[in-house]
Amino acid sequence: MSSRLLSLYALALASVALAAPLVYHTPRSTSSSSYDEFAADSSLDVSAIYDAAKQATKKQIPGASYLTDPGSNDYVQIYQDWSDLPQVSAFHFIADMDIDCDGVDWNCKGNTGDGQKETSFGALDASKVPWYVIPQSFADKQGNSLKPNALGAIICNGKMFYAIFGDSNGATPQVIGEGSLLLGQACFNTDSLQVSGGNGHDQKDVAYIVFGNEVPTGVGKNTIDLAALKELGDKQVHLLVQDLGLSTKSQ
Template sequence: MRKLLLFSTMVLAAGLTPAAMAAASPAPVSVQAGPTAQQLLAKTTSCKQISNGKYKTDDETGRTVAVCDAGSAVFWKADMDIDCDGQPTPRCNKTTDPWFQDGTAYPRSDGKALIADQTPYVVVPSISSTWNFEKSGLKGAGSCAVVYNNKVLYTVIGDTGPNDIIGEASYATAKALGINPDPKNGGVDSGVTYICFKNSKVSPIEDHGKSTSVGEGLAAKFVEG
């Protein structure tokens, strides 16, 4: 995985008060709503490549992942690395994640960074010569479906990552899909399909109920199209 295996013991961040820890408790995340995983995956069996070349899934791997156009959506099939960036919580902070950053590319409605262990979001590669996601109709807070192990989770585009690596999502995304969400040694090496719907937006970005309802509607149209 891109994030090196340092050690697996998770330690709570120093200085977090009980009130802060309670405030950081994630809300329930709903999985498998709208079209089934099989229906969504049936729309991703062939790739009309729109990326100028392919992406790596990790620093040490070759370039094997293409970004594909599918009419009303864009998709890619990759691994899942864990993004714990954003507001610090007992699960996501500089102690639990050596790569932790306290900001996300797209903020919550209150102007603060997203909370990775509360909001299911995906990470898109930073704009580069390989692919400009904005020119493909994607944007911050855009709606995405993440499919893994016969489960579907509706998420938002919440952060940007390296410009040559693809396949990353928030702690909350991984946990909801049954993937180990530990930022040090979690994630999964393959089998994840990311489907992001063009010209879509979830508002407020942090409202998972809204991202689910928006995603269900867009996914239904995607499957029928």
């Protein structure tokens, strides 16, 4: 090719680049911290579901009673009243919510220095992924009944958010009632309370409903697809509502 043709060819490429610049799209699930992205559908009666969870205490899971905090005498029991419903299978418990900053954000503000750079099934980012924590011994006993990254519906402060089983507690003693930084902020951040690694929610009034066999698509090592999480969460909770004979809110 002659030098003149080469010059014309280079000029043409440059004009195309100027006319159609490259656009890089950041995945929505990895860049947004909007709590609405993983919040339950507004038609769901969160209060009714919460009351149903508080009353469903006839079937205890043997050996599934855990302290809320080391040194505490306050135990939380895990129940399986909803494990064999017509359309869904779930276990549930009501506990507090300590804050887990393991993974990418392991050195988050307020963390006490015991953070880990990995989570149980990857290295999730606590500031971008809503997850809940399960005692390691319980997870081991459940086997295939509790899959990694299993869906959870978390009722807190009158609201419901979806999360995944992203980490486990293997401390001595193993405790229960813990969520990622993002989940804690969605639940409890106010003008007077800013949730951090060392500032969670002490009251034992958070309901954790775990759909152990349901795993949303789009779970990566560090982040997840929040839209897929919400879609699966709404589907499973609507089925739970049907199984329990509860009603939804009129729109």
